[in-house]
Amino acid sequence: MAGGLTHLNERGEAHIVDIGDKESTRRRAVAQARINAGAETISAILGGALKKGDALAVARVAGIMAAKKTADLIPLCHTIPLTKVSVDIMGDGAAAIRIEATAETTGQTGVEMEALVAASTAALTLYDMAKALDRAMTITDICVLEKSGGKSGNFSRP
Structure with a gap:
């Protein structure tokens, strides 16, 4: 089903894609999320001044944990043995x-969803x-910045 929706079978029903015959390759994906808030809120988060503790450390760990649970959250994702997950906050x-x-990872399917789930959860x-401090914060710009590996090749957001 080249160019089509791979998570739908010939009857239009959702199914998990068979990756059994795909070659294992080195796969990498980078995703982002953005939080917009008042300057005082951003300063408090980055400066470690929140009453709940070190928000940056907690968010990094939450993102890493979430990446490892992507298949539990997104119904048609494969369970992937991740070789690396990092979360940078700036x-x-x-x-x-x-x-x-x-x-x-080195595997038969990509890790875009794992990167997206990590960024979103953080x-x-x-x-x-x-x-x-600021209930008006917004989370925006969740997207894949780049990916490499696999049959579809490399992608880099302009």
């Missing part, structure tokens, strides 16, 4: 934080830890 101007998550964790 200020992005006075009123934003950018989260960048990287997932890697952002949700930061929201949870800082919501007492």
